[in-house]
Amino acid sequence: MNAIRPHSDVPPNAEGPSSRGNATVLAIAQGLFTASIAVDLTLTGLTGYQLAPDKSLATLPFAMITVAAAVVTLFASLLMQRLGRRWGFIIGAVTGGMGGLVSVWAVIHGHFWLFCIGTAAVGVFQAFAQYYRLAAADAVEEAHKARVISIVLTGGVIAAVLGPALAAWSRDLMSTVFAGSYMVVALLGFLSALLIGVCYRDVEPTGVLKQDAELPPRPVGVVLRQPISLAALANNAIGGVVMMFTMTAAPLAAVACHHTIDDGANIIQWHLVGMYAPSFFAGRLIKRLGMPAVLFAGMGLSALCGIVAMSSTTLSSFYVALLCLGIGWNFMYVGGTALLASSHRPSERARVQGTAELIRYVLTALATLGAGPVLERYGWTSLNLVTFPLLALAAAMTLLWVRAARRAKAMPANVLSSSR
Template sequence: MASGIFDRLRPPASGTRNATVLAICQGLFTAAVAIDLTLTGLTGYQLAPDKSLATLPFAMITVAGAVVTIFASLLMERIGRRWGFTLGALFGALGGLVSVLAVFRGDFWLFCLGTAGVGAFQAFAQYYRLAAADSVPDEAKAKAISTVLAGGVIAAVLGPALAAWSKDLYPVLFAGSYLMVFLLGLASAALLAIGYRDVAMHAAAGQAFELPARPLATVMRQPIFLAAAANNVIGGAVMMLIMTAAPLAAVACSHSIDDGANIIQWHLVGMFGPSFFAGRLIARFGLATVLFAGMALNVACAVVAVASASLTAFYLALFCLGVGWNFMFVGGTTLLARSYRPAERARVQGAAEILRYGLTAIATLGAGPLLETYGWSNLNIVILPMIVAAGIVTLVWVRQERRAVLVPAGE
């Protein structure tokens, strides 16, 4: 395979540089997606021939991302991540350009195609953190993942601000904002093509590089993979369920629309801010401790939200939710990167991302109806059994790891 040739030409030290490049690209990607997330609902409503279709362009981001995810993984296994990531960023740039044209022409269906391009960009960008983890040894994986996610901190705040600043650049409303999506995708593609290099994958501790690939079902039955999936998938679903409903719940509780937007910005700081130190926390206190701390913060979110509907409670709950997601996501990704052999990478990563996308999409689509039917307090109670399930699966992995350490000592 082409990637295998490149892998052996590049020194492992390139992994550190790659993490920096990917962090910058994560920032560019997050800013581009934040523009789409901020404006696509409004643009869709403006262009839709039937107002019941107004959220379809927004849904296309998630749907296209889910469809492309597995193909992105398999494609990068063949052509290497450098060119795969570059292609993904070009999809994003093209999506932004198509969206500009759609807004100028008032073409709703063309706009759906443009947002699907951003969804394809998202599918490739979801592998940035895994690429960083694969290119460094076990002890450095958490730090590499955190470095990449830290790139989203400034972008999470900058993206909505950039959307507001650029929406009136042209006489046609929002055209300038989607031009920013095009430019951000193009900048990301250029940086990846010039600065990123395919490097040799570090096998997990105790695994020989030449070990053959196991059946996917065998890999997915491992306690370490199940714990990775529980933290990534459940953590992501819980976060999207509460985050999607929070602005609507805030308005229903007599807070302003601006308050709802500020709550989400504070939540985004909680999501990405801990990336600056999550890797160090894992190195100092251990992976399991950080994972359980993330679950505890999600529980704290639910408790605060149920206890009060004040604006302060919304801010505190959503901040706890963001930090809890970060700890579970960084920790879960670290576990995932340790769960497969080099020969299994593409299939296992693709399967894991499909699981995460699928449940996250269901949570996003279900947030509105659940909020309408059961209310804000009950919606937060719903997440508690999910967090408990993640905790049980993680505990099984912890016990298996301890047995693996103790058994050789007794022989």
């Protein structure tokens, strides 16, 4: 991976057993979280329609997940700076479990607004769970960051497939339809809290230069204006916007193209596999080919999604397009996360990571809300055209970092040290 600054005196292969164990624990926790979100993704729209006093509010409960996550994400980072990530992850998971129980009660008693509170609590779970990958990355040397991020995200592979199946299996478990599914959401949250509480241990950031550790924190704006930070935001935020914008509209576009509702659901399921399955090899691919190559490959695959989607509306084209989109997002997300974890000093971690995640959440929430109206007014082809300038912007910001990294690498060490 190209770096903006050299790293510590710690051997480049240093990776403690506690760090490896934490990555495995976080991968399992990621799987539990993804399964709970998949249940909500599958059923919350239907449940909201069933409970809403005004059917135009049917999607509000699911939107509350994203809104709550966006509101809480910066607070979550600051809280974990104070209490440690272990306690933060436990608080997030317990809140998600409580949200599942509230949803059960709301479904049984037909209370729409209480159901919205329950799904918002799951959004709080999401806000904390998004830091699993960063917690794993912070605990290892830069050479290993992409690999442990990939390990954490592999937990989502099986969950992406099993989540919808869990939703279907559990929806009639209790006397009121869908109540059993939200009991599963509660159990997954509490199980995640138990797993983190028993098996996870906070690990201090690894590979930090002594002078960096002693320096005071810089303003967040200064950190985020660095080329490496801009590249991280480009791949995390813009990659997420392109993915959510297209994914949200895809099932609706498939139905409009005379495919069935089940076809739309299957397209999303394969898209989820594309999002998480590359995690088995993305870290190794970055180590072998280099970070820039994998980031640009992710952008290329995301662009290929748009090309395929515009060229044909056959069912196979939808499958290929959404699979490419998922893989492209994964490459950009893993790489962008590794860059973000390398962009700041330890004293800046909470505010920088929290602000970056807040930006990502706000932009992806806007993309989710905008996808339906854009599809309705302009159509599937025009919707896909919108993604190309966004990907071009991501490519430009990434290229800016690549050039800055090369200049820094060519700069004499004493000059680089005095300029810091």
